[in-house]
Amino acid sequence: MIPPQVQSDERTLVERARSGDQAAFSELVWRHQDAMFTLATRLVGPDLAPDVTQEALLRAWRALPKFRGEARFSTWLHRITVNAAWTQRKRAARHEAVPLIEDTHEDTAPGPEFAGEMVDVRAGLREAIESLSDGQRAVVVLRDVYGWTNQEVADELDITRTTAKVRLHRARMKLREILEEAS
Amino acid sequence: MNIACRLTATIPEDLPGSRFAQLHRSTCLKCQAEEARQRALLRELAALRSEHLVAPPMVHARVMARLGRQDEQARLSRSGWRVVGGSIAATAIGAAAVFGGMARRRARVSG
Numbered sequence A: 001m002i003p004p005q006v007q008s009d010e011r012t013l014v015e016r017a018r019s020g021d022q023a024a025f026s027e028l029v030w031r032h033q034d035a036m037f038t039l040a041t042r043l044v045g046p047d048l049a050p051d052v053t054q055e056a057l058l059r060a061w062r063a064l065p066k067f068r069g070e071a072r073f074s075t076w077l078h079r080i081t082v083n084a085a086w087t088q089r090k091r092a093a094r095h096e097a098v099p100l101i102e103d104t105h106e107d108t109a110p111g112p113e114f115a116g117e118m119v120d121v122r123a124g125l126r127e128a129i130e131s132l133s134d135g136q137r138a139v140v141v142l143r144d145v146y147g148w149t150n151q152e153v154a155d156e157l158d159i160t161r162t163t164a165k166v167r168l169h170r171a172r173m174k175l176r177e178i179l180e181e182a183s
Numbered sequence B: 001m002n003i004a005c006r007l008t009a010t011i012p013e014d015l016p017g018s019r020f021a022q023l024h025r026s027t028c029l030k031c032q033a034e035e036a037r038q039r040a041l042l043r044e045l046a047a048l049r050s051e052h053l054v055a056p057p058m059v060h061a062r063v064m065a066r067l068g069r070q071d072e073q074a075r076l077s078r079s080g081w082r083v084v085g086g087s088i089a090a091t092a093i094g095a096a097a098v099f100g101g102m103a104r105r106r107a108r109v110s111g
């Protein structure tokens, strides 16, 4: 539960960012980048997650004038992250994984110090999720980890609700298989 | 595992056939145990929601740097249009003045 003061503070920041205030957007990036990075890591793994997070934040900045506040800002950012992850995943699948970062003078490969820190250990489950196919992983992460509805998952991944349900079922079975084999 | 158990395991919830699975499960201890394991998995998955990773610090820096560049490009292209627009307007005004002058001269000659 977000305290009302923080919510109204965030609304002000979003309003300012919508009108082009970069300082306000910078503050919003600080607040939301970890959650977006976490989701991106779950969807595409730690190597592509920094690129996906950056791309999602840039897309958010460009789309901000169209943000009307119907959904919570964090939900809106999550959707953009899923879209960016999907784009990046397709690109990687075509073996055209071009880094989204333009700067070439720096080493853009995420080193271990930037790989993110897990605050808990559920390595087996995380590894099992990573070994799912892209489609199954996306469904299981959005539905079972993030609690989206089947309809929201279907809309976001551009599949039918039935496909989402079938894919979810198969993903869960596969997870159990992997976990049972490992134990 | 008999055929009913296998069917029960393969039918996704809320889809045709799930009523059969439900009925079978209510009488089959093996499938009830399966369901319990499934619930445990769902609890574990939901618990992942509370895990938070820390984004690499360069994400913020790079996003803000790119915004700066994008805005600068947008500003330059806007001012570029203003310059182009300005010169088009100046040309149009000049042309209007020339044609206006010619027309006035022609009018004086013919008048």
Ligand SMILES: [Zn+2]
Residues within 6 Å of the ligand: B004, B005, B006, B008, B024, B025, B028, B029, B030, B031
């Ligand atoms: Zn059974």
